[in-house]
Structures are given as structure tokens and as C-alpha cells.
Amino acid sequence: MAKDEKQKIIIDASLEVFREKGFANTRMADIANRAGVSYGLVYHYFSSKEVLFDAIVESWWKVVYDMLELNSASESDFEKILNNIILFFLDTYDTNPNLMAIFITEVSRSSVYHTPRGLSKFRNMFVLFEEIMSIGQKKKVLRSDIATHYLTYIFLGAIEAFLSVVVLGNEKLTQDRKNRAATSIISVFLNGAKCS
């Protein structure tokens, strides 16, 4: 429909602008201009700047949660699961770098998003990650002498750190590089960085 199309145009424009300027420095006028629509139309679809931002973030959480739950329920080989997860993030960066950048710079750490509600979303992701690590431990793939949340910190931290560098450098990811990154991260995570 025309309606959904316009919404999409506005959301896409806001993804660009939020990414470029950050939430605090984004003007609703910037979004309207970028979208090529009038000032008021943005408000016709989104009742406030925050609502617009939330719409973006919610859609992000949904796909993350879905992805994690899917992998949580998966019967695949555990290493394959880890690989899926990393590639999910890298592929998302590929197809929607603005969304990924916003997640990294405005959501994952930014105090702006850390209202109680925002925090719970973040924690929820963490819990889902932890479940997967717990599965790895139950399957005897992962060590059990390390508390599950440390495994989570390290795996999630590696992904975020890699994404941060890519995002902040505005780098382009080839399929090849994505695979190498996933392989390297998983290799260190599972086998360690120490010389054998």
C-alpha cells in the first residue's frame, strides 16, 4: 500500500540519519528532508522522535530474538550454531549497515537507550545468548568449569568488538571476509589463543 511504502521511506531515511548523526543530534527535519516528505508527515506516521526510534529498535530486537531462539532450538552441531550467530550479525551489517550501526552506537551501550525498558531488551538478548552457551555446556562441547555468563561475555564481546570496528570504520564486508572473521573468532573462542 501507499501507506506502508511511505512508512518504509521514512524509516529508511531515519536509519540513515540516525546512523550519521546519532539520535540526539538528529533533527526531525533532517529525516523529513532525507525522506523527501514534508515535516508533518513524519509525525503523521510516528507520533514522536522516540516512537520512530523505538520502531526501528523493536524491529531489530525481534529479528535478534527470533534468530537466537531458532538457534537455541536447533539440532545442529554446536560449532555450526556459533557460526550461524556470528554470520547473522555480519549479514545484517551487510544488508542493513545503518541498522547495525545504530544498534552498536545507540543501543547496545548508549545511555540514551538505557531506560529500564531499554535495559530489559538488552538483558533479554543476553539471557538468550546465555541459554545457548548453557546448551553448549550440556552437550559437553563447552567447558563447565567456567561460569556460563563468562562464556557469554567473551563470545558476545568478540562479536560486538568486531562489529564496532567495522561500523566505526564504515568498512565493507565481502563474503570472504565475513567467513574468515567467523572462523577466526570461533577458533579462538573454542580452542584458545594460545600456541599449541
Next chain:
Amino acid sequence: MAKDEKQKIIIDASLEVFREKGFANTRMADIANRAGVSYGLVYHYFSSKEVLFDAIVESWWKVVYDMLELNSASESDFEKILNNIILFFLDTYDTNPNLMAIFITEVSRSSVYHTPRGLSKFRNMFVLFEEIMSIGQKKKVLRSDIATHYLTYIFLGAIEAFLSVVVLGNEKLTQDRKNRAATSIISVFLNGAKCS
């Protein structure tokens, strides 16, 4: 001197407020109130909000760079170096949780800080980290089949992820917990998460 004392009072107050509200939502008036000084005095010492924030961040970068350079030049056992680095961050959180929180939420990822100048500071830290990892590889402690920057992502990412959880949860760290965290992170980083 009285001068330095007042400056310190203002900086301490701003650490609190920046931590609580984030840079964008902090008012100069908030800082003045928290410091118990007049509105204009803040401007007497810091010519703008940004200058005040930068003063804080610069002091942070200085200690981080110093610490990394010290460890870079250190003759210690490599594992000991890694341990020093982790404990540096955890100890800083202990003694100055506001500074650590600001680093995590306002600097390390936030787009607010990602002016070209801010980015270069961040990259500089990354380079120093990378040098240490490179040393580990030269010393044959770390694998050389993994690109140095991946080792960096994983190690730095783990620290940041752990700190994030602690900071966002406003948690208290005992000496014991700090040691356990360091040990766990290093153990996984070096030996891997896989069951042996």
C-alpha cells in the same frame, strides 16, 4: 590550591551527572547544582560543555595509554600482562565507577563521541592493544595463524562486555570477583572454551 580544588569538585560532579544522564541529557545547570557551585563558575573553569567532557575523557585516555604502554614494555610473563590489563579496567571501575561507566556508555561506542578526533583516540587504544597481542605472538605465547586484530577483538571485546554488564547493572565488584573474572576471561581466551 583553591583553584584546583574547585576544578576537581566540578569534574567530580560532572562525572556523576554524565554517568546518570548521559552527555546529551546533562545540563550545565545540573553539574553546577551537583557541584554546589554557581552556574557561571562552571564556565569560569571550562569554556564549554564539550571542553568539560573532553577534560574527563582525555584524563581517561591518558591513564589507558600509559597503562598499555607500560604493559607493552613490560618484561613480565605474558599471562601476567593480560591479567594486569583486565585488572586495570576492573580496578578503575572500583575506584571510579562513574568514569568507567562514561567510557562504556558515552565513549567506547556512542556516536556522540565519534567525531574524527574521538575516533582517533579510540583507534589509538586499539592499536596499543594490538601491539600487545603482537608481542604475545612474537613470544610464541599466542597463535600466529590468527590475524592479530582478531585476537584483539576477542580480548578487548570480552573486557568490554563484562564491564558493560557490570556498569549497566550498577554492580559492586569485590576483589574476589575481580580475580575470578580475570582468571575466567584469560583462561577462555588462552585455552579456549572447548571441553578438553
Next chain:
Amino acid sequence: MAKDEKQKIIIDASLEVFREKGFANTRMADIANRAGVSYGLVYHYFSSKEVLFDAIVESWWKVVYDMLELNSASESDFEKILNNIILFFLDTYDTNPNLMAIFITEVSRSSVYHTPRGLSKFRNMFVLFEEIMSIGQKKKVLRSDIATHYLTYIFLGAIEAFLSVVVLGNEKLTQDRKNRAATSIISVFLNGAKCS
């Protein structure tokens, strides 16, 4: 006709909303919603918010003027005429409390309505009231040692004050109470409040 019906639906809805929120705080969207019609249809029938409001007020003035002219020409006993006038206002409140409330709160005093044109409508009512008082004086029912406009102030003021209290308190008027109010007001107006 369908046309007139829709107009009436819109007018009735606007009476409700204008009464509840006042002219300034009424949105055209509120009226459309209350009427259960689309946004644009209100504009189809009324070219602006002011035109809609005026349509209401004009209809009010018309019945007031008609009523006053009728009583002005009436051969009835003067006391009966005063009674008719009071009961006209009270009956109107009964049948159309929203209209009465709008008159009291938005028209009779509100500066919103006091454009030159609005004022002239108001003055016109005052003149008609004054004519009736003048008739009372000519008929030797009312004292002539009091300037006609003072008689008008007192009589009209009493009606407005009573209506104000009823309107602001959103009170229900029984036939009995209406009669008592009319009798009391007229008794004091004609015979005075002093103990005899």
C-alpha cells in the same frame, strides 16, 4: 436529506467537544472522531473551524433575538414576560446544555469571541434586553429613577450568574427547580432583597 443529516451530526459533535474542551482546545480531529466521520468531511461542510463555531453561535443568537423580540412585542403582563425570558434560558439549558454552556463559557465573556463582530452580536442582545426594560418603565411597572441599563445589568446578570453555576457544576434542572429559580430571581428583582 443526507446532507442536512451529516451537517447536524457534525454540529452536534462539535457542540459536545466545544463544550468539553473550549474552542481553543478543540481539534478538528476531535470533532470528526466524535461525529464518527472522516477528517476531511468536516471541511466539506464547514470551511474552517471558525465557520463551524460561528454556525453554532449564529443559530444561538437567532433564537435569542427571536425570543427577545417576541417578548418585546408581547402584550402580556410584564412579570410574565420576565418569567418567559428566564425560562427560555433555563429551558434551553435543559434541551441543549452544550449550547448553553458554550454560550456561557465561550461567548458571553470569553475574549476569544470578542472580535468586533462578536461584540456587536453581544451588544445587540443587550440592546434588546434594554428595550424590554424600557417597556417595563413605560408601563410604570419598573422604576424610572434608575437608568435603564442598570436594570438590564441586574436582570441579565442574575440570569447569567445562575446559569454559570448550573453550567459549571454540570447540574440537572428539574421543572420544579426552574420555576423556583425564576420566581426567586423575579421576586428579588422586582421587590428587592430587603426585609419588609
Next chain:
Amino acid sequence: MAKDEKQKIIIDASLEVFREKGFANTRMADIANRAGVSYGLVYHYFSSKEVLFDAIVESWWKVVYDMLELNSASESDFEKILNNIILFFLDTYDTNPNLMAIFITEVSRSSVYHTPRGLSKFRNMFVLFEEIMSIGQKKKVLRSDIATHYLTYIFLGAIEAFLSVVVLGNEKLTQDRKNRAATSIISVFLNGAKCS
């Protein structure tokens, strides 16, 4: 002090503008311009348009309540008390016509002011008026066969109606005219409008 003077300048300017345009059509910029101060200074003293308006209205209620309580406690002749009350309103119009106009057009009836809190202020005045009427009845000056509140409606209504005409016509009141108005209103109120 400079501070109080500036406040007064702003309040005086806002009295003018509120009177001319009404609350809803008054721009904060208008007030600042009229006061000859910067835009922000208005907010320095009054945190919102509503707070500024309330400051005005509160000061009004205070003098009204004080005046009514004084007359309530007065040992004077009852007719003298009625005269005092009327002259209070007329004198206030004389010295501060803008305040009086705002009371008449924006407060006494306007729905804008009829929040629950606004209403209670209005009712409070009504109650104080009613007490005075009740005293008149107890003193056997006023008839007791008429419910007290009807006496109140008629007396208060007469004052308001007179003031309304004066305010809307932007008329000038001489001392002489004030006295005649008071005498006429009281004469009709006490002795009635009927020819004897």
C-alpha cells in the same frame, strides 16, 4: 531589587497582552517584546505560560478573598458592606483594568480556566459571597424567604454584568460614575426594580 522589578515588568506586560489577545492567542514572544526583555528571560522567571498566568490569577484571588473576608468580619452597616464590595471591583478596574478584564474574560467564565483547580477558586469566592448574604439575612436586613444562593446570584451577577459591559467597551470610570453605579445596583438589589 532588580529581580522583583523585572518580574513586575514581565507581569505588567503579560497583563496587557493577555487582556488584548486572551490567554490562548497570547504568544510568549509577545509578552517578552512588550516587556522589552529577551524571550528567555520570561522563562527565567516563570517556568511556563500557564505558571505566568496562574501567578496573575492567584494574586487576583488573594485580594478578592481578603476583601470578602474583611467585609464578612466587618461590623459596618450592611448596606455599607455591599457598597464596599461593589466599589472594590470598580476601583480595581480603575487601577488595574487589565487584571479586571482578564478576570472577566479569561477566568470568571472561560472554560480555559475551568480545570478542577480553577473551579475551586471560583467556588470559593462564591462561598464567601454567600456568607455575606447569609449575614445580611441573619441581621434581618435581607429577606429570608429567598434562598441565600439566589441572593448571591443576583448581587454577584449584577456586578459581573456591569463590569463586563465596562470591560468589553473599554470604558473609563469616573469616581462619579462608580458611585452612581454602586448606588443604583444596591438600590435595585435591596428595594427592587418595581415602581412603588
Next chain:
DNA sequence: CATGAATGAGGGTTCATTCAT
């Protein structure tokens, strides 16, 4: 050094009105 009054540009939001379908 210290105070806090004063400034005014900037930005989010509202909402009457228009217009394409």
C-alpha cells in the same frame, strides 16, 4: 574568583487546512 540574570537560536510538536483519490 564568583554569581546568577540575561540572551536567543534551535528543535520537537501541534494542528488547521489542502488535495489527490
Next chain:
DNA sequence: CATGAATGAACCCTCATTCAT
């Protein structure tokens, strides 16, 4: 007739910064 998407001027309020005392 009817719809509701689209427009954009208007306005309240914020707050970093300046400045007189």
C-alpha cells in the same frame, strides 16, 4: 460525497553561553 494522507507555519520550551556586577 467521502476519505485520510500530506503540508508547513506557528509556537512553546530548552539550554548552552555570555555578561554585568
